[in-house]
Amino acid sequence: MKFNEKEISLLLKDLLLNKEIELSDIPDLELYMDQVITLFDDKLSHLKRFYDEKLMTKTMINNYTKSKILIPPNKKKYSKEHMILLILIYNLKQSLSINDIGILFKDLLDHVSNDNDIDLHKIYESFLEIKKYQEGILKNELPDKIKFIEESTSGLDLSNKDLSQMLIFVLSLINEANIRKRLAEKIIDGFFTNDRL
Incomplete structure (x- = not known):
């Protein structure tokens, strides 16, 4: 593999970042745990790094409920709200600890459990829009980033330049991921903790 815009763009395209579980993909009827896991596997299998990787398991779902980052199921059935929360948890756990997710979700879960004024469906739709927007930014930044790296490494030995x-x-x-993760942690610490003003 060569270090160039075409090769990197193919890798980015291969990620299928825009393939998401849309609200319309989530059934309005409640699902049993096995059906939840099947939905994840069917709709998000492209996110697996390895073939045998598990996106969601019974143990994970039970642990999320025990950790209070997921509302308990209703008679062992999971609603559309459960599914949205599980998808959000899946995305968040790539970078945040379960403890941080718990802090982030505490007030949200109180509102969802009490059918209050937070529209989880709208939050999820906004999240999907932002993901598409961020993918576009990443694609647009790619040529400049590659050019900058090529220029900053112009003096390297040609035999190992691609490496x-x-x-x-x-x-x-x-580095970008770490900066964004630290910023997210600062926001959690400054806004979502009980110490906030």
Whole structure:
């Protein structure tokens, strides 16, 4: 694999970032746990890094309920709201601890449990829109980022240039992810904790 815009763009396209579970994909009727897991596997299998990776398991769902980041099921059945929360948890747990997710969700779950003024469906739709927007930004930034890395590594030995450039590219992606993760943690600590004003 060569370090160039075409190769990296193909990797990005291969991620199928825009393939999401839409609200219309979630049944209005309540599902049993096995059906929840099947829905995840059917709709999000493209997110697996490895073939045998589990996106969602019974143990995970039970642990989320015990950790109070998921509202308890109603007679072992999971509603559309449960599904939305599980999808959000799946996305959040890629970068945040269960403890941080618990802090983030505490007030939200109180509102969802009491049928209050928070529209979880609207939050989820907004989240999907933002994900599509962010994918566009990533695609648009890619050429400049690759050009910058190529320019900053122009003096490297040609025999290992692709290896070095790919390493630097991965380091830059992880650095961006770390900055965004730390910012999210700062927001959780400053806004979602009980210490907020």
